[in-house]
Amino acid sequence: MNTENRVRVRFAPSPTGGLHLGGVRTVLFNYLYAKKHGGDFILRIEDTDQARFVPGAEEYIFDCLKWCGLNPDESVRNEGHYGPYRQSERKEKYRLYAEELIAEGHAYYAFDTPEELDEMRRKYKTDENPQPQYDHKVRMRMKNSLTLSGEDVHELIRSNTPYVIRIKMPENETVSFNDMIRGEVSFNTSLVDDKVLLKADEMPTYHLAVVVDDHLMKISHAFRGEEWLPSAPVHILLWKYLFGLDKMPKWAHFPLILGPNGKLSKRDGLKYGFPVFAMNWTDAKTGELTEGFKEKGFLPEAFINLLALLGWNDGTEQEVFSIEELIHEFSMGRVHSAGAKFDYEKAKWFNHEWIKKLDAGSLKERVLEALEAKM
Ligand code: GLU
Numbered sequence: 001m002n003t004e005n006r007v008r009v010r011f012a013p014s015p016t017g018g019l020h021l022g023g024v025r026t027v028l029f030n031y032l033y034a035k036k037h038g039g040d041f042i043l044r045i046e047d048t049d050q051a052r053f054v055p056g057a058e059e060y061i062f063d064c065l066k067w068c069g070l071n072p073d074e075s076v077r078n079e080g081h082y083g084p085y086r087q088s089e090r091k092e093k094y095r096l097y098a099e100e101l102i103a104e105g106h107a108y109y110a111f112d113t114p115e116e117l118d119e120m121r122r123k124y125k126t127d128e129n130p131q132p133q134y135d136h137k138v139r140m141r142m143k144n145s146l147t148l149s150g151e152d153v154h155e156l157i158r159s160n161t162p163y164v165i166r167i168k169m170p171e172n173e174t175v176s177f178n179d180m181i182r183g184e185v186s187f188n189t190s191l192v193d194d195k196v197l198l199k200a201d202e203m204p205t206y207h208l209a210v211v212v213d214d215h216l217m218k219i220s221h222a223f224r225g226e227e228w229l230p231s232a233p234v235h236i237l238l239w240k241y242l243f244g245l246d247k248m249p250k251w252a253h254f255p256l257i258l259g260p261n262g263k264l265s266k267r268d269g270l271k272y273g274f275p276v277f278a279m280n281w282t283d284a285k286t287g288e289l290t291e292g293f294k295e296k297g298f299l300p301e302a303f304i305n306l307l308a309l310l311g312w313n314d315g316t317e318q319e320v321f322s323i324e325e326l327i328h329e330f331s332m333g334r335v336h337s338a339g340a341k342f343d344y345e346k347a348k349w350f351n352h353e354w355i356k357k358l359d360a361g362s363l364k365e366r367v368l369e370a371l372e373a374k375m
Helices: 021-036 057-068 087-103 114-123 150-158 206-216 226-242 266-272 300-308 323-329 344-357 360-374
Strands: 008-011 040-043 107-110 164-167 174-179 183-188 196-198 221-225 250-254 257-259
Touching: 008 021, 008 221, 021 040, 021 057, 021 221, 021 250, 021 257, 021 300, 021 323, 040 057, 057 300, 087 107, 087 164, 087 196, 087 206, 087 226, 107 150, 164 226, 174 226, 174 250, 183 226, 196 206, 206 226, 221 226, 226 250, 300 323, 300 344
Parallel strands: 008 040, 221 250
Antiparallel strands: 107 164, 164 196, 174 183
């Protein structure tokens, strides 16, 4: 926990496309937790992967949050004391930490070319290990500062040879942490590869940036989707090495949202004709339009309500909740760890309930708004 004991949570999207309803649920649960505890909800743009930059995606995220009424307390648009709030503008902050890890023996320089990496994957491929990783089994056979002399390393760096910095995952250790939803979660470090922390373009990868920024922005609770759970051991170790586990935020990983065939995907929406994104999103490359709940005619109140019930309930039969009621009732202890099934018929039912609550005046206003948007 940060020293001030103030609740500070963050939503940290990579602006690469449409905002999936699972992403909005992550925003919602963060927001509810912050508001319930009188804390701050921060929006941090994680754009260190320049290859995945999508014009307009950042603005779209702000539009979605605005439509949902889940506006951040701090972001690139309303900076607090911990800016910049866009990671690409924080580039110079990360290298020092990567160097510190090297100095302490927790990371190393790796000079392997893409061809050498391909060769490694070919050479060490076996039936038991069809996709060899850069890990404790192979690192001592690769071109890095663990295998080269200090002089050679110095010379390679001096002559501008491209390199990355990798974490040196310990062998056969157990890394555990307490997840507010799942309880104690443990990993064996031998199963995790030596992830890249700093790339050849000097940009950090997500793993280094997320830990450094959660620390510098005094994040007290890091809540995110279950798909990030496999990355947790790397993050826990970085916390241990750089800042100390006592400073680490509390964690929670929200359950997956399930569609008709496993994790709910954009494809499911296209196939079965229901929205999966908060608002319409058009892929600039393919021109493909993915429908949003907004344009489909959902009220934001209904959208928020149905998302809250995907993985959480208050322990009673109540299903219709306003945002004020949600802030009051929400607790992380009542979020389940099992996947939450998305049911479009039920989603429409929520919308119907919320439409029934509107008085004639506001109904007219909203209908006109929806009609105008379609003209
Ligand atoms: N940048 C990650 C994402 O795109 C953030 C994951 C996290 O919250 O740690 O979702």
